[in-house]
Amino acid sequence: MKPYQRIAIAECHEPLVELPEQFARVIPHPYTKLGAPYGDRSPFFVRQGILDRLLIADSHLQKLQPGWKIQIFDAYRPVAVQQFMVDYTLKELVNANGLDLDTLSETQREEFQQQVYQFWAMPNLDPATPPPHSTGAAIDISLLDETGNTIDMGSEIDEISERSFPNHFENSDLPYHRHREILAKSMISAGFKRHWNEWWHFSHGDQIWAWITNQDEPGANAIARYGRV
Template identity: 55%
Template structure:
């Protein structure tokens, strides 16, 4: 169990709604759908849904971004992710790492344990327990990046879903080379816009932001010595 999963959930019952296309760019075709992830079994048949309150805050983040950077726009890489899709992506990532390491299939139990622990550093466990939902399965977490006025993705110094320390939000903070400093500046632009709208950022993923789920509550409480909050969004 990860620390944030100990946070209490008081489900508010807010619905999932589509992310309005007029405000954002989208990763199309969706990267996980291209791999065959089973969205067809979900309530939405699409990853581009979030809870209503999260969508409202996301629009506020885009407004905040363009006040300071008129040529930039938030791109939605991923949002709502049913547990079945979470399981699919965990399995896919496991297999990718196993192949890259030259493992024979079936993977031996000791090697399997090492790989799965590595996978779970970046991917949430696809739990069906209502008390420990994967963040994306609540409709309160999303993966985003930036595009320019020509809809070209901004290079942030690592790809979304890259399993390495380069994915840590502040990985380039101490870099003394101009390119590394630029990567950090770009990540800060995204973070500042999302934070201003009430989102929290995943400690190990520059692209992952959340609002109202267990991770959001845990991060909020960790950064605030005052009133402690609980999660308002559980598994949808």
């Protein structure tokens, strides 16, 4: 169990709502394109409170970089999709290292799984420990410039490497850290917290948000208000 999974959840029963056209989307959606089992669900839904905060973040972004847009890569993600993508990512990572998933030793499998779980939450049906995206409170996002071109953030979303760590380019002359900070400042201004390993992942009101809040503000005693939906 990861430390944030010990955070209590007091579900507020806020509805899932669709993200408006104000926010650009990655189309076709990367996981549905792979065959991820969304069923009648959509990856472009969030809790109402998350949408409200996204609108605040977008207003702040316009002050920092007029004309830039938040682009939604992924938002709501059922546990079945989480399982599908963890399995897919593990297989891709193993194959990229010239190995075959079916012939791995137990030690090798565990090592590759640990790499995957640095960036992907473990699929879990226990309501006390939901994967963050299954709560509707977590979003994966990037930026577009005023002409609609993708801003280069230094790594692709979901890239399994140290380049995905938020501060990886902090001491570089390349513009990636500045781009990441523009995104982070916009989101943090609206109350979001950024995942420690993923420049693209932000949330509010889930267990990760509460855990980071308690790390940043000792004595805050924050708990989650969004569980799995």
